[in-house]
Amino acid sequence: MRTAHRTCPLCEAVCGLRLTLDDTGHVTSVKGDPDDPFSKGFICPKGASLGALDEDPDRLRVPMIRTGGEWREAGWDEAFEAVERGLASVTEAHGRQAVAVYLGNPNAHTMAGALYNPPLIKALGTRNVFSASTADQMPKHVSCGLMFGDPLAIPVPDLDRTDYLLMLGANPLESNGSLCTAPDFPGRLKALRRRGGRFVVVDPRRTRTAALADEHLFVRPGTDAYLLFGIVHTLLAEDLAAVRVETAGLAELRELAGEFSPKAVAEVCGVPAETIVRLAHELAAAPTSAVYARIGTCTAEFGTIAQWLVDVINVLTGNLDRPGGVMFAKTAVELGRRSRPYTTGRWRSRVRGLPEANGELPVATLADEIETPGEGQVRALVAVAGNPVLSAPNGTRLDRAFAGLEFMVAVDPYLNETTRHAHVILPPPPVLRSPHYDLSLLFVAVRNYARFSPPVLPPEPGRPSESEILARLAMIASGQGAGADPALLDELILDQMLRRAVETPGSSVEGRDAAELRAGLDGESGAELRLDAMLKLGPYGLSLAALREHPHGIDLGPLQPRLAEVLRTASGRVELAPPQLVEDVARLRGRLDAPPAEIVLIGRRHLRSNNSWLHNVGPLVGGSNRCTLQINPADVARLGLGGHALVRSAAGELTVPLEPTDTIMPGVVSLPHGWGHAGTGQRVAAEHAGVSVNALTDESAVDVPSGNAVFNGVPVTLTPA
Numbered sequence: 202m203r204t205a206h207r208t209c210p211l212c213e214a215v216c217g218l219r220l221t222l223d224d225t226g227h228v229t230s231v232k233g234d235p236d237d238p239f240s241k242g243f244i245c246p247k248g249a250s251l252g253a254l255d256e257d258p259d260r261l262r263v264p265m266i267r268t269g270g271e272w273r274e275a276g277w278d279e280a281f282e283a284v285e286r287g288l289a290s291v292t293e294a295h296g297r298q299a300v301a302v303y304l305g306n307p308n309a310h311t312m313a314g315a316l317y318n319p320p321l322i323k324a325l326g327t328r329n330v331f332s333a334s335t336a337d338q339m340p341k342h343v344s345c346g347l348m349f350g351d352p353l354a355i356p357v358p359d360l361d362r363t364d365y366l367l368m369l370g371a372n373p374l375e376s377n378g379s380l381c382t383a384p385d386f387p388g389r390l391k392a393l394r395r396r397g398g399r400f401v402v403v404d405p406r407r408t409r410t411a412a413l414a415d416e417h418l419f420v421r422p423g424t425d426a427y428l429l430f431g432i433v434h435t436l437l438a439e440d441l442a443a444v445r446v447e448t449a450g451l452a453e454l455r456e457l458a459g460e461f462s463p464k465a466v467a468e469v470c471g472v473p474a475e476t477i478v479r480l481a482h483e484l485a486a487a488p489t490s491a492v493y494a495r496i497g498t499c500t501a502e503f504g505t506i507a508q509w510l511v512d513v514i515n516v517l518t519g520n521l522d523r524p525g526g527v528m529f530a531k532t533a534v535e536l537g538r539r540s541r542p543y544t545t546g547r548w549r550s551r552v553r554g555l556p557e558a559n560g561e562l563p564v565a566t567l568a569d570e571i572e573t574p575g576e577g578q579v580r581a582l583v584a585v586a587g588n589p590v591l592s593a594p595n596g597t598r599l600d601r602a603f604a605g606l607e608f609m610v611a612v613d614p615y616l617n618e619t620t621r622h623a624h625v626i627l628p629p630p631p632v633l634r635s636p637h638y639d640l641s642l643l644f645v646a647v648r649n650y651a652r653f654s655p656p657v658l659p660p661e662p663g664r665p666s667e668s669e670i671l672a673r674l675a676m677i678a679s680g681q682g683a684g685a686d687p688a689l690l691d692e693l694i695l696d697q698m699l700r701r702a703v704e705t706p707g708s709s710v711e712g713r714d715a716a717e718l719r720a721g722l723d724g725e726s727g728a729e730l731r732l733d734a735m736l737k738l739g740p741y742g743l744s745l746a747a748l749r750e751h752p753h754g755i756d757l758g759p760l761q762p763r764l765a766e767v768l769r770t771a772s773g774r775v776e777l778a779p780p781q782l783v784e785d786v787a788r789l790r791g792r793l794d795a796p797p798a799e800i801v802l803i804g805r806r807h808l809r810s811n812n813s814w815l816h817n818v819g820p821l822v823g824g825s826n827r828c829t830l831q832i833n834p835a836d837v838a839r840l841g842l843g844g845h846a847l848v849r850s851a852a853g854e855l856t857v858p859l860e861p862t863d864t865i866m867p868g869v870v871s872l873p874h875g876w877g878h879a880g881t882g883q884r885v886a887a888e889h890a891g892v893s894v895n896a897l898t899d900e901s902a903v904d905v906p907s908g909n910a911v912f913n914g915v916p917v918t919l920t921p922a
């Protein structure tokens with residue numbers, strides 16, 4: 202028996218785990234790590250199942266190659282050679298734009314994803330880059346990019362010090378938090394109330410989080426932007442604003458907000474005008490306050506406007522960049538802070554003309570790009586850690602589109618609804634055999650913190666790490682061939698990074714010798730060497746060695762004001778009325794008086810799920826983790842429904858079991874995503890198949906400034922089934 206420690210990679214809460222393993226390497230228990238200064242022993246049922254997940258017999262252990270409908274196991278060299286041939290045959294005939302990339306959510310939770318996808322994309326030389334970000338948080342990147350000049354400058358609520366939290370469209374008691382890295386989010390919310398703070402939840406469902414709050418308000422799906430505008434209107438009209446940072450565009454904002462008075466918006470959003478006025482007064486009067494909005498407000502028709510107005514309110518109440526308000530984390534590794542102000546639409550998608558954002562095109566148009574003939578048509582796909590057949594809007598159409606690809610390679614541990622279309626699947630090693638450092642999530646942490654987890658178990662002989670898999674794909678894409686040594690890619694990147702650093706005036710290594718710095722780097726792999734370099738160049742001057750000496754993580758203290766360091770706008774001020782968003786207000790205005798749909802569909806998450814891919818782990822499925830349609834009993838009666846209903850939308854139809862509950866607003870139904878498992882050999886998941894809500898979501902609907910998918914507020918009709 203031995204004990205090992207590492208960070209849980211299964212959600213954004215980054216909990217420290219304490220594992221017990223027997224001498225065969227089998228995990229006998231997973232507990233929270235009480236010595237982690239950030240998570241302090243917190244764990245949820247998913248983290249507790251990490252051993253079972255790694256040991257899932259249905260996980261792929263060797264590459265798989267498909268010919269027609271036949272799968273066979275293959276060696277690694279053979280698999281990479283097949284990828285080289287597959288990609289070359291497409292690019293030689295149709296050029297580089299014919300290859301698309303799709304990056305899924307777990308890339309935000311692996312070192313490999315953060316470190317090797319950028320060079321892979323660069324080597325592929327394609328603009329057809331898609332990811333789960335446009336089914337998730339792209340509106341936040343765009344609003345922060347336009348307001349602060351950097352799409353990664355995302356302020357987070359200072360949970361541990363705020364006096365007042367207004368939370369919209371988030372349910373951290375199930376999700377454990379998002380764009381707000383806070384292990385034990387539930388405990389932090391309870392502490393807020395214990396210290397006399399107030400906490401208000403806005404959600405079309407009375408969630409577990411809402412049950413914990415001082416107040417819960419129902420809101421009509423997709424209308425948060427109106428509610429937030431009503432608050433902005435009140436703050437300005439009643440002179441409640443107390444701006445403490447340099448801003449531009451206040452006069453224009455005042456003019457825009459003029460028509461969105463609480464009275465004007467109350468009906469469309471379903472929140473009474475006097476409540477909206479009261480929220481504005483409470484936010485302004487609290488010693489400190491923070492508005493936080495997440496997936497329910499992002500994956501909506503006016504996602505970017507809503508994200509923008511969240512931070513507008515934080516600015517107006519004087520709470521941007523101050524303790525207890527919303528703040529910017531300072532990470533031990535700073536990923537490419539931009540030198541030029543942010544913009545979107547540097548290129549557009551071929552078929553629908555949707556604008557690029559953060560170098561990506563909307564996943565809502567991936568099927569168009571595959572199915573529509575012509576110059577630049579997508580004919581091959583490189584998919585890393587994603588399951589868009591279940592996670593993207595109108596996944597049913599994507600399923601058909603993928604079937605027509607000339608070549609597809611997937612980097613994924615499972616044969617699933619998406620990877621079954623691949624010609625080659627390259628499975629990464631189990632979590633516990635991979636090193637871990639959160640390069641993406643600590644940017645939005647509620648405390649400054651760093652923790653490195655070395656692999657708990659040694660690599661399996663002959664099996665490449667995920668970093669090596671992605672590096673080899675990058676080398677294939679750049680023409681160096683399937684046999685090239687992936688270490689060469691790391692050396693190239695390290696050389697560039699160190700040279701740039703020694704040439705940068707004011708950097709901690711200005712004027713030093715890059716080769717000497719390279720020689721001083723420490724790490725068991727290219728990924729670790731690169732992490733060591735980034736830590737050493739980072740703002741705390743940490744190193745891999747320093748992190749190894751603190752296996753439970755290092756607390757770098759509470760968040761500090763740092764707006765001046767992160768601001769990258771051309772004006773040097775916080776932009777309150779960016780032109781792209783002002784323009785989109787016309788769309789919002791246009792919907793103010795539109796008749797509402799009789800019934801709209803929204804999503805939800807369950808504590809024991811993780812998007813589409815934990816349904817094959819026995820302890821996590823069944824019980825309350827089932828794919829049911831939540832519906833208000835009044836709607837069941839009104840529509841004469843029985844145990845099941847046929848749900849129809851513009852995109853498709855499904856028959857679903859009903860879960861009547863008065864925790865959901867009348868006129869709203871909710872179905873979780875990530876279900877609908879079919880034909881993939883995942884034995885447990887097949888027994889709990891469920892249906893895919895993304896057979897109903899409509900890929901033609903997007904939030905215009907960000908191109909983000911619209912999952913909440915989808916009009917549907919219900920009939921007895």
Ligand SMILES: Nc1nc2c(c(=O)[nH]1)N[C@H]1C(S)=C(S)[C@@H](COP(=O)(O)OP(=O)(O)OC[C@H]3O[C@@H](n4cnc5c(=O)[nH]c(N)nc54)[C@H](O)[C@@H]3O)O[C@H]1N2
Pocket residue numbers: 304305306307311333336337338496500585586587588589591592593612613614615617629667804805811812813814873874875894895898912
């Ligand atoms: N209707 C609706 N749809 C939604 C949402 C919603 O709320 N409603 N939410 C959206 C959101 S927020 C997101 S983030 C997306 C998620 O969209 P995706 O990322 O496309 O979907 P996931 O289900 O997270 O799929 C993750 C894949 O990564 C694989 N995987 C797991 N671990 C690893 C690893 O370490 N390495 C590699 N290479 N692969 C790994 C899994 O086997 C799985 O195939 O879904 C979106 N879709």
Ligand SMILES: Nc1nc2c(c(=O)[nH]1)N[C@H]1C(S)=C(S)[C@@H](COP(=O)(O)OP(=O)(O)OC[C@H]3O[C@@H](n4cnc5c(=O)[nH]c(N)nc54)[C@H](O)[C@@H]3O)O[C@H]1N2
Pocket residue numbers: 212213306337369370371372373375376377378379403404405406408420421422423424425495496497498501803804805806807808809810811812871913914
């Ligand atoms: N257990 C678990 N944890 C997860 C995941 C998971 O699948 N399972 N997924 C991870 C991922 S990828 C992400 S992005 C995060 C997301 O983390 P959260 O943003 O906390 O996501 P949800 O738990 O889906 O909560 C969203 C809430 O928005 C509400 N909602 C829906 N439509 C609207 C609307 O129009 N307005 C408002 N105000 N509310 C609305 C829903 O009822 C729901 O309660 O969770 C992460 N953590």
Ligand code: SF4
Pocket residue numbers: 209210211212213214215216243244245246247248249377384
């Ligand atoms: S809350 Fe998230 S990080 Fe923590 S144990 Fe659960 S899944 Fe892992």
Ligand SMILES: [Mo]
Pocket residue numbers: 306337
């Ligand atoms: Mo997500």
